[in-house]
Amino acid sequence: MRKYYDFFKLRFATGIQYRMASVTALTTQLIWGLMECLAYKAVAEASGGSMPMDYSSIVQYIWLKEALYVFFNTWSSDNELFSMITSGDIAYELCRPLSIYSMWFSRITGARIAETLLRCVPVLICAFLMPRPYRMTLPASGAAFMFFLAALFLALGITITFCMLVYMLCFFTIAPQGWRMVLTGAVEFLSGNVIPLPFFPKKYLFLVELSPFAYMQNVPFRIYSGDLAGSGIYPYILKQIFWLAALLAAGTALWKCAEKRMVIQGG
C-alpha cells in the first residue's frame, strides 16, 4: 500500500506544480459539460420526451463524466511510460526490486486518483451550483451512493488494467502509436464517453456489453444517475469483477512474456 500512496503523493505534487494547467482544465471541463447539457436538451425536445435515459439522468452522467474525466480517459495515458519503453529509460525501472507491472500499476493508479482529486472538486462544486435543469443532484439513496463508489473503483481498475495491457503490448511492437490509436479510440467510443451507452441501438449495445468497455465508466455513472437501480445493478457489478480479473491476468501474463524477450538497446 505504501508505494501506491507514494506514487499518489508524487503525482499530486506533479499535478499542482503547474497551476495554470489546473485552471485551464477546469474551464474546459465546465464549458464542455454545459455544451453537452445543451445538446441533449435539444435532442430531448426534438424527440418529444421518448429518450433512452431521462434528461436529469443525462445531466448527472455528463457532470460525472467531466468531473472524473482523468479517472477514465485512456488516450492521455502516462506518456512517460511509452517514452521509457522506446527510449530505453526503462533500464532504470528494471533495476528496481519490484515487478514493472505492479510498479506501473501503482504509478498509474496514484496518478489518476491524484489528478482526479485536483480536478473533480471544483467541477463538482460548479455543477451543483448550475441553474435548475442543468444542476447536479445527490443520488437517490445512500445505498445507491455506496454502489456507485464500489462500481467506480471497479471501473477504475478495469480502465487501468486495460491501459496496462496497451503498455505491455508496446514491448512487442516498439512503436506505441498504432496500438494506442486503435485501442484508445475504441475505448473512447465504446465505453460511453462520447454518448452514453443506452443511446446505442439495441443490436450494437448487445455486442458492446460483451466487451470490457461497457464496464468502465458506464456502470458507476448510470448507478449514480439512477438509470441503473435495484437488482439491475448486480449483473453489472459481477461482470465488472470478472473483467477486472481477466484483464489483470492477461496483463501480468503478457509482462512475464515481455520480460523474457526484452533487449535494452543502445549504450
Added chain:
Amino acid sequence: MIEFNDISKSYRIARRGSGFGNAVRSLFLREYDTIHALNHISFTINDGEMVGYIGPNGAGKSSTIKILSGILSPDSGSCLVNGRVPWKERKEHVRQIGVVFGQRSQLWWDIPVIDSFELLQSIYAIPVSKYRDRLDELTQLLHLEDLLKTPTRQLSLGQRMRCEIAASLLHDPKLLFMDEPTIGLDAVSKIAVRDFIKKMNEEHKTTVILTTHDMQDIEAITNRVILIGKGQKLMDGTLEDLRLAAKSLDPEGENSETDIDHIIAGLYARLNIM
C-alpha cells in the same frame, strides 16, 4: 564477488542499403546480421575492487553492465553476483546493486529532486532513519544542498548527474555499476564524481565497475582495467600493464606517447578492434 563465466550475447540486426529501391526490397526480403556483442567473456571481481571497463564504442561494455544488472540475459555462459544469477533472481539481486546509466535519467522530470529520492526510499523500503543518514552523507559528499529542491528539468547536466548518482546509492548497495557516469561533464563535476566514487569505496568498501571513454577517470579511480574489443576480452590488469602492453605492441616506439589517450588509441588501432 562477481563471477562472469564464458558469457556470450549476440544481437540480430536488420540491415539494408540506402535509397528507395533497397527500402522496397527489404519489405520482402529482410537481411539480418548477427552481431556478437560479447564473445566468451570471463572475469572475476572481488569485493571492494574498483574496476575500469574500457573498449571502443560498440565493444560490448554496456551489454556487460546490463547483464550484471540483471536486465539482459545472455545467450550462453553463467554469471554469479554474490551468489545470485542476476537475470533469474532480478528482484533480490537489484536490492544490493546500484546502477548509473550515464545517458539515461531516473529522476522525475517535473518535480524537485528530493521527491524522486523519497519515492526511491519507498520503492526500496529503506527505513526512515537510515534514509536520513544516507541522504545527509550523499548531500555532503556530492554537494547537493541547493539542488534537492530544484525540479529535475531545471538542473544542468553535471548537477543532474550528481543527483542521479546519489539516487542510485540511497539504498546503500554493495555493488555499484556505472555506465559512463562522467559523460558530458565539465572538469569540476568530473572531479567531484571521481572523488565521490573513491570515498564510497574507501568508506563503505563498495565494489565499483565503471565503463568510460575518459582515461583520466580510469587513472584517477581504478586499480584494475579490463579491456574489451569486438566482444572479446583482450587484457585484464593494472593501468601500468596496459602501458607496457602498448609499448610491446609498438617496439619501435614511433608512438612514444606519454598521454594516456594516445596510448589507448594506439592500442585500439594495433589490436584492430576499432
